[in-house]
Amino acid sequence: MATSTETRFSLDGFGRASLAATFIAVQVLAFAATYAIGRPTWYAFFMIGSTAVTAYVFDGDRFTVGVATMGSVLMVALGLPLFLFVARQQPSIIVKKALNPDVHRMLYLGIYGPLLAAVVSLLFGVPLAHLFAEGFAGQQLVESLVDLPLVVPHSVAGIIILFGFGAGGAFPNVSVLGSMIGMVLAMTFVSAPYAVNATREAFESINDRLEYASRIHGASRWDTFRRVTAPLAVRGIVTGGVLAWARAVSEFGAVAVVAYSVSFFYPPAGGEVTAQHAPVFVYGTYLQGGLAESGAVAFILLSVSALIFLLIRYLTSGSSTTGGIV
Template identity: 65%
Template sequence: MSAPPTTDVRVGRNRLFRSLPRGSLVLAFVVVQLTAFVAAYAAGYPTAYPVFVVLSVFATAYAANEGAFGISVAVLGSVLLVAVGLPLAMFVARQNPSLIVERALDPEVHRMLYLSVYGPLLAALFSLAFGVPLALALARGFPGRSIVESLVDLPLVVPHSAAGILILFGFGQGGAFPQLTLLTTMTGMVLAMVFVSAPYAVNSAREAFASINDRVEYASRIHGASRFETFRRVTGPLALRGILTGGILAWARSVSEFGAVAIVAYSVRFFYPPAGGKVISQHAPIFIRKAYLTGGLESSGAVTFLLLLLSVAVFLLIRWLAYDTATTTGGMR
């Protein structure tokens, strides 16, 4: 008994789709999307582009023979991609190149960009240095672990401005470390960033440790390795990808922090190598808000564009280096 014609068409379409190189398909899809957006924007009908995205995703899923459920998943997911991607595309399309160049040459912007990369980097390193041991302990388990996990996750639900107030009460004047100067200092800025970003580093590392098979560590121990050697040679390398991912997320979260930093260190005095001394600037979200209030949407948009470029470049570089290191280390014996 021969297969129905519709089945033959589906099978043939599926084989054709799968025979094409995945990289070429992705590139072609991206090129089509960019072309469609440029055409819709140039024609003055940017509203047509979200419709095109949903229809093109539907057509792609249909061509891939994903079935009714797969097509529904792809189409519904594309709606969220539109909500995230469309503002970015419209933002880039509406920028003034001459204004971007002008702000890119502004030394004040240079200081802001340096601070907005350097400060979050210190916060991410601090979160990893002390968060990884805590994550390992949480993955192994101990009495009262649920209480500690709740404490770690608490900054995720605390309003950002409230986080800054908590930092001042805990570490500022009259707090546990009154000798620390927090207001307008790099110390205060980093502590505020650590408070809001540490959960990402701890939780990512904890999940990485928890996913390791206990038999691997047990085999290391019965062959004479100490607990430290087992961690250095087995547990650490296997969890390295998750640890690095947590560090990247902590850095990204620190870059975007506004409320806590605005309370603790609205303006920061820090050492700036090109100046050979200390200068004063603001963290990127605060700087952008000030640029919006004083220069309007175009001025703040140009600064935001530069920050996005730098953030994406740093993010991709760190991610590439991190995952390359994790893959190399994980493959060592």
Template identity: 55%
Template sequence: MSTETTRGSPAVALGTGTTVLAFVTVQLLAFAFAFGVDRPGAYALFAVVSTGAVAHYRDRGAFGVAAATLGSVLLVLLALPLLMLVASQDPGLVVEKATDPAVHRALYVSVYAPMLAALLSVALGVPLALVLARGFHGQALVETLVDLPLVVPHSVAGLAVLFAYSGDGAFDWLAVSIPGEFAAFGLLFDVPLFDGFHYDFSVLGTMTGMVLAMTFVSAPFAVNAAREGFEAVDSRLQYAARTLGANRWETFRRVTAPLSVRGVLTGGVLAWARAVSEFGAVAIVAYNVDVVYPPLFGERAETQHAPVFIFREYTTGGLDESGAVATLLLALSVAIFLVVRSLAYDDGGWP
């Protein structure tokens, strides 16, 4: 019997994980040293050379070494600004901002509103993605419309949302009066509980407008990722289910949906991440919003979406103030991103 450890076994996985951890640790230590001697550019060179060396050590061949080296250049271009941002902060100022209620409200809005936008994008985008995956006449026009928000300037997106939904827009007829016993429905619009309220559909300076603006720019990610998930499902499996007596709904529920769930989850995560980073459209539609914080039982207070809040801090307090808040937003976003993606995939893998 062969004693050779097979690829994908726990031993190999452990060894690979240990190697990756060691490599990342070396990179962080190298950056810390280069930053400490005020030579961050030297770290960029070290990162590229060390990546090529690892590829050579793992016997990837000349092509593999070249690919890893060139790819590491892009990774450095992405990672170095973030490392410099975090390393340049005054820890005392970061702690001060972390205890500031105004920062708490901004971070809360930057999780809550993007979550609503992502849920809306997935709920409405998945059916559209399924239709696109199956194909129909005029599909190119619909695909263009879905992808258009990706190329529309963000300020134009904000103006488009205002023209469509504010004032005498498309949904000005949506006015709802909710008595106190049903006031829990007001949670979606951040209104106090137990008092009842009269809701007029308004987007300028409201949470509704912020969510609509975020949905406008993030929906393409949800639709396209879900569509790729549906297209990856082997059509022969769906055909087999139909021949065994399953109707369309049963085939979707038992075959298509389970096999494409990764695409849907990935689309939701990407839509959330895109909404978190949105600035231009939100700044035009809902620069300031009123929120109930802490949720449910707090008081109403004015705040901004975190990217807008950071911009305001930059214009009023300078680079240090805005950098401290940006570091907190970065840490929160990375933490939520990793937790969501880790919990979303049963095998702990990444799509």
């Protein structure tokens, strides 16, 4: 019988990376086969069953098999629609949309705008996250305020931004409606909680004795933060920025209310152009061109976003031990 510290099949000679690659290859082949015969439902059962068999072969513990099987059900719910989405794309339409200047402007705005929102979220969120990690009176109230955008409907978030910063709001001389500033404010509103919470977890995971040792050796609080705390938490900070950026990329409701169309400086054009944020653009394409054209635009956006996300994850997945969660 296998125990919690043993496995039924040693991975020493095979390697976990090779196992993962083999499992993925089998899944791809199984999906391709079931899709080719018009039975994608069969793949759902295959994925669940193959996960259970794999867990049994390499572990044998009934608990591991159970949790792996239950987890695979969720993976089917998440992965199968994505697989079908990719498989049903028409290459000719993708190429046509990839050469469309409107799509180029959409991609630029869809990356640049969320990047600004992520930078703003980190610039002001990292100090707040550090305060949360240290604790202060009334912290629960402030935490609730930070997390509020997570439960506010996104169209409501856009209306809140207009009330707060639009005409008659806090900064009456700042143009918010239909502007880049308004779009970044809307994105920051919905994405800041991800930056703050991920960064706080990174700070909280740091051993207090390291900061204490820095202080008793004469370092100021700022020097301790700059030389000890922040470097140990840098991967968690980057994770918070990535999550904030990803959340801003996907935002639709708040941006559609505040800045449905945005004028911004576009370097290839050498001046200002007007475009829409990516989710808004995809929705407009769906209304005008149907599912095939909107799917092609969504495929391009998804591909670019995935490449950027994977690149950032790769660059922040070094072997150094930090307080991050990457």
